Amino acid sequence: MAGREDSHHRLAQLEAIRHCRAAMMSLAPVVPFVIAPFIGSFLGVLVRRIPRGESFAIGRSHCEDCQTVLKPHEMIPVLSYLLQKGKCRTCGSRIDPHHLRIELTALAVPACVIATRLLTAHEQGFPLAEADFSLPLLLADCFLGWMLLALAWIDRICMRLPDVLTLPLLLAGLAEGFVNGGTEALLDRTLGAVCGWALFALVAYGYRALRGRSGLGGGDVKLLAAGGAWIGLAALPIVVVLASAFGIVIALATTLRAQRFSMTVMIPFGPCLAAAIWLARLTLTAQ
Numbered sequence: 001m002a003g004r005e006d007s008h009h010r011l012a013q014l015e016a017i018r019h020c021r022a023a024m025m026s027l028a029p030v031v032p033f034v035i036a037p038f039i040g041s042f043l044g045v046l047v048r049r050i051p052r053g054e055s056f057a058i059g060r061s062h063c064e065d066c067q068t069v070l071k072p073h074e075m076i077p078v079l080s081y082l083l084q085k086g087k088c089r090t091c092g093s094r095i096d097p098h099h100l101r102i103e104l105t106a107l108a109v110p111a112c113v114i115a116t117r118l119l120t121a122h123e124q125g126f127p128l129a130e131a132d133f134s135l136p137l138l139l140a141d142c143f144l145g146w147m148l149l150a151l152a153w154i155d156r157i158c159m160r161l162p163d164v165l166t167l168p169l170l171l172a173g174l175a176e177g178f179v180n181g182g183t184e185a186l187l188d189r190t191l192g193a194v195c196g197w198a199l200f201a202l203v204a205y206g207y208r209a210l211r212g213r214s215g216l217g218g219g220d221v222k223l224l225a226a227g228g229a230w231i232g233l234a235a236l237p238i239v240v241v242l243a244s245a246f247g248i249v250i251a252l253a254t255t256l257r258a259q260r261f262s263m264t265v266m267i268p269f270g271p272c273l274a275a276a277i278w279l280a281r282l283t284l285t286a287q
């Protein structure tokens with residue numbers, strides 16, 4: 001008798017664990033949306049301080065006009081800006097909408113991740129409720145998206161992809177490969193990083209040798225290496241093709257707007273590369 005009761009008890013426990021896990025799975029997509037505005041707020045600081053050569057790790061947030069240090073309730077992303085109608089509470093000067101812009105853009109990152117998962121489930125004929133929303137993978141994709149967002153934004157401002165972001169991104173990609181896919185994935189990601197680096201380093205060297213000036217920056221080389229660390233070797237060619245296509249479209253648009261043709265039109269290649277890596281990764285993890 002006692003044995004049967006035990007097994008009943010055990011079954012009930014298992015059932016409870018299953019329910020709990022199902023509830024966690026259905027909550028998982030909400031998590032990145034909740035943290036996105038806070039991440040966006042930090043990205044805003046990165047994008048503001050890195051091009052100016054300021055440290056982003058130290059120094060508390062303050063009003064850029066009156067230098068008053070912000071209180072916690074004045075630092076709630078999006079909400080504080082809206083409640084204060086975009087003005088500093090102490091001196092009334094206008095808060096740069098840059099912060100609001102990047103906080104809202106950071107929300108687009110989990111939106112893209114979830115949308116791709118749902119679209120893929122729909123295309124493959126699965127019910128949407130069965131789309132794969134494992135939290136570690138969701139967060140990994142969002143982390144990549146947020147880093148690429150900061151890099152693209154900084155490159156647009158100052159034509160630079162700082163090592164302080166590209167190199168940690170590369171290491172994070174390798175680590176993510178190992179954690180989610182074991183040694184086989186780690187090997188594939190390492191090959192992706194090495195080949196990405198070698199390919200762009202060669203192109204940069206060749207261009208400089210032929211044209212006598214640099215066409216591809218060292219930051220672009222490191223960003224493709226970081227991209228390889230997140231998507232692996234097989235997806236690398238599509239990233240290069242996509243990024244080049246984006247680059248050509250932007251160069252043409254820039255030339256048309258300037259209304260004069262030039263072979264030396266300078267465009268930041270980082271945003272093109274970031275968009276291509278992002279698209280490749282989303283398609284890979286949604287499968």
Ligand SMILES: [Zn+2]
Nearest residue numbers: 063066088091
């Ligand atoms: Zn102020």
